Amino acid sequence: MQSGKHTQLIPDTETAILRAAEKEFIAKGFSGARTTSIAEAAGVTHAMLHYYFRTKQNLFDTIVAAKVDLLKQALISPLLDRNKSLECILRDIISRHMDFIAANPDLPRFLIEEAYNQTDRSSSFLDQIRKHAPVMLRALQEKIDEAAAIGQCRRIEAEMLMLDIASLNIFPFLAAPVVNAALGPLTADRSGFLEARKRENFDTIMRKLRP
Amino acid sequence: MQSGKHTQLIPDTETAILRAAEKEFIAKGFSGARTTSIAEAAGVTHAMLHYYFRTKQNLFDTIVAAKVDLLKQALISPLLDRNKSLECILRDIISRHMDFIAANPDLPRFLIEEAYNQTDRSSSFLDQIRKHAPVMLRALQEKIDEAAAIGQCRRIEAEMLMLDIASLNIFPFLAAPVVNAALGPLTADRSGFLEARKRENFDTIMRKLRP
DNA sequence: AATTTGCTTAACAATTTTGTTAGTGCAAAA
DNA sequence: TTTTGCACTAACAAAATTGTTAAGCAAATT
Numbered sequence: 415m416q417s418g419k420h421t422q423l424i425p426d427t428e429t430a431i432l433r434a435a436e437k438e439f440i441a442k443g444f445s446g447a448r449t450t451s452i453a454e455a456a457g458v459t460h461a462m463l464h465y466y467f468r469t470k471q472n473l474f475d476t477i478v479a480a481k482v483d484l485l486k487q488a489l490i491s492p493l494l495d496r497n498k499s500l501e502c503i504l505r506d507i508i509s510r511h512m513d514f515i516a517a518n519p520d521l522p523r524f525l526i527e528e529a530y531n532q533t534d535r536s537s538s539f540l541d542q543i544r545k546h547a548p549v550m551l552r553a554l555q556e557k558i559d560e561a562a563a564i565g566q567c568r569r570i571e572a573e574m575l576m577l578d579i580a581s582l583n584i585f586p587f588l589a590a591p592v593v594n595a596a597l598g599p600l601t602a603d604r605s606g607f608l609e610a611r612k613r614e615n616f617d618t619i620m621r622k623l624r625p
Numbered sequence: 626m627q628s629g630k631h632t633q634l635i636p637d638t639e640t641a642i643l644r645a646a647e648k649e650f651i652a653k654g655f656s657g658a659r660t661t662s663i664a665e666a667a668g669v670t671h672a673m674l675h676y677y678f679r680t681k682q683n684l685f686d687t688i689v690a691a692k693v694d695l696l697k698q699a700l701i702s703p704l705l706d707r708n709k710s711l712e713c714i715l716r717d718i719i720s721r722h723m724d725f726i727a728a729n730p731d732l733p734r735f736l737i738e739e740a741y742n743q744t745d746r747s748s749s750f751l752d753q754i755r756k757h758a759p760v761m762l763r764a765l766q767e768k769i770d771e772a773a774a775i776g777q778c779r780r781i782e783a784e785m786l787m788l789d790i791a792s793l794n795i796f797p798f799l800a801a802p803v804v805n806a807a808l809g810p811l812t813a814d815r816s817g818f819l820e821a822r823k824r825e826n827f828d829t830i831m832r833k834l835r836p
Numbered sequence: 837a838a839t840t841t842g843c844t845t846a847a848c849a850a851t852t853t854t855g856t857t858a859g860t861g862c863a864a865a866a
Numbered sequence: 867t868t869t870t871g872c873a874c875t876a877a878c879a880a881a882a883t884t885g886t887t888a889a890g891c892a893a894a895t896t
Contacts, residue, residue: 427843446656449884459845464885466843522800523741529802530734540806547807573808574825580804581796586788588799589733591740593791595751596758597784614785621832638873660854670875675855 428466430456432480435463435473440520443527444474475538478528481521482539488514490546500561501620503554504579508616511583516608522584551576558623567623578622582615639677641667643691646674646684651731654738655685686749689739692732693750699725701757711772712831715790719827722794727819733795762787769834778834789833793826 434456438447449470453460467473488510498506515522525539532540555572562569586593586601594601601607645667649658660681664671678684699721709717726733736750743751766783773780797804797812805812812818 443654443656445654448882450882460884461845461847461886462843468885470884523737526734526800526803527738529800529806532802540802543803543806544809548809551807573811574821577797577804577808578793578825578829580800581792582789585792585796585799588796589737589740589791591743591751592737592754593788595740595754596762597788598755598759600784610785614789618789618829618833621835622829624832659852661852671854672856672876673874676874679855681854 427456427458427462431458431463431466431473432476436477436480439474439477440524444470444531447474449473478525479538481525482542484518485521485525486542486546489550500557500567500623503557504619505616508579508583508619509612511579512608512612512615515584515587516604519587519590522588526588561623565625568625570623575619575622579615579619582611582618586611638667638669638673642669642674642677642684643687647688647691650685650688651735655681655742658685660684689736690749692736693753695729696732696736697753697757700761711768711778711834714768715830716827719790719794719830720823722790723819723823723826726795726798727815730798730801733799737799772834776836779836781834786830786833790826790830793822793829797822 431452435447435452438452438455441447447470449463450460452473453463456463463473467476529537529540551572554576558567558572558575559569561567642663646658646663649663649666652658658681660674661671663684664674667674674684678687740748740751762783765787769778769783769786770780772778
C-alpha cells in the first residue's frame with residue numbers, strides 16, 4: 415500500500431515530508447514553522463503535505479508522537495535491573511540519559527515547549543509522563559530505602575533525587591546557547607564536556623546521598 | 626512630551642501596549658503572538674501599535690531589552706560582598722536567584738527561546754551574558770580558591786559550580802508542566818516546594834564542595 | 837481492455853496578519 | 867487667532883499562509 419505509485423523519485427514522499435517537518439518544527443516551533451517551507455525542504459508540492467497529513471496540526475502531532483515514543487524507549491529500561499546496587503543504577507541512569515540527550519539535543523526543548531502549549535487539549539507527552547513517572551519513582555524509592563536500611567546512604571525522597579538528576583542532565587542542553595555564551599571555551603569540546611559533566615553529575619548525586 | 630495629548634482614557638497607551646505585548650509574547654513566543662491580539666488586549670486600535678512601535682519585531686525587542694535589564698539587576702549584586710564567607714555567598718545566591726525566578730517564572734523560558742532564535746543577528750541577551758559571566762565566574766573562583774586554601778572546601782571549577790546552581794534552580798521552572806506531571810502533588814504547594822528546593826539545592830551544593 | 841485506486845500537480849480560494857495612509861480632533865505654541 | 871504637533875481612527879493594501887479542488891497519470895485490479 416505504501417508504494418502503489420508509478421516510480422517514485424524520493425524513496426517515500428511521506429517520509430520526506432516527515433523528515434523536513436521534524437527539522438522545521440524543532441527549529442521554529444509550531445507557530446514559527448511554515449507548511450510551505452516544509453514542503454519545499456522535502457522537495458514536494460505543498461499540496462502533498464495536505465494530502466498526506468490534512469492539516470499542519472496533524473503533521474505536528476505525528477512528529478510529537480514519534481518523539482514521545484523515542485523518549486519512552488530511552489527511559490523505561492535501566493531502572494528495572496533489580497539486582498544492581500543503587501550506585502550502579504544511578505551511574506547507569508545518568509550516563510544513558512545524557513547520551514540520549516546528547517544524541518537528541520533539541521528534544522527536551524521541543525517537548526517542553528509542546529507541554530507548555532497544552533493547556534486546553536490533552537498532551538500525549540504529559541499523559542505518558544503521568545503514566546510512567548510514578549512507577550519509576552516508586553522503584554527508585556524502593557532502591558533508596560534498601561540502601562538506607564543497610565546504612566549505605568541517606569533516606570531521601572526519590573522525587574527530589576529525580577528532579578536533581580533531570581535538572582543537572584537536561585539544563586545544559588535546554589539552555590545551550592546561554593551556557594555557551596557564559597562558559598565560552600569550556601563547552602567547545604562537545605564530547606569532552608559531555609563526559610566531564612557525566613562524572614560531575616554522578617559525583618554530585620553520590621555526595622548528596624552520603625549519610 | 627509623553628503626555629501632550631487631549632485627555633487620555635488610558636493612563637498611558639504606550640504602556641498599555643507594552644503590558645499586553647509582554648503577556649502575549651511570553652505566552653506564545655514571537656511567531657505565535659499576534660499584533661491584533663496585543664492591541665485588543667491593550668484596548669487600542671491595532672494601528673496604534675504600529676504608530677508607537679512601527680513593527681512587531683521592534684515591539685518584541687523592546688520587551689526583550691526590558692527583561693534583560695530586569696535579569697541583570699537581579700544577578701549582579703550578591704557576589705560582590707567581599708567579606709562574606711563562601712557558604713554565605715552561595716546561600717544568598719541560591720535563595721535570591723530562586724526568589725527572582727519564582728517572581729518571574731516565565732522569564733527563563735522566554736529568554737532561552739529568544740537566545741535560540743538569534744543565530745543571525747546579535748542578541749542583547751547573549752551579549753549581556755558574554756559581558757557579565759566572566760566577571761562573576763572569576764569572582765566566584767577567587768572565593769572558592771580562598772576557602773580551599775584554608776581547607777574549608779575542595780578546589781573545584783567555578784564554571785561547573787555555576788552550571789550546577791543554574792541547573793538546579795532554573796530547570797524546575799523551565800520544565801514546570803513536565804515536572805508537575807511527573808511529581809504531581811509534591812509541587813502543589815508552590816511556596817512550600819520553593820522553600821524545600823532552596824534548602825535542597827543549597828545542601829546539594831555544599832555537599833559537592835566538601836573536601 | 838476497462839476500471840479503479842492512489843499519487844501528483846497546478847491553480848485557486850479564504851483567511852489571517854502585518855503594515856500603511858489619509859484624515860480628524862484636540863491642545864499647546866506662535 | 868492661527869498654526870503646529872501629537873494621538874488617534876477607520877479604511878485600505880499587500881503579503882503570507884493554510885487549505886481546497888479539479889484534473890492528469892501511472893499502476894494495479896477486474
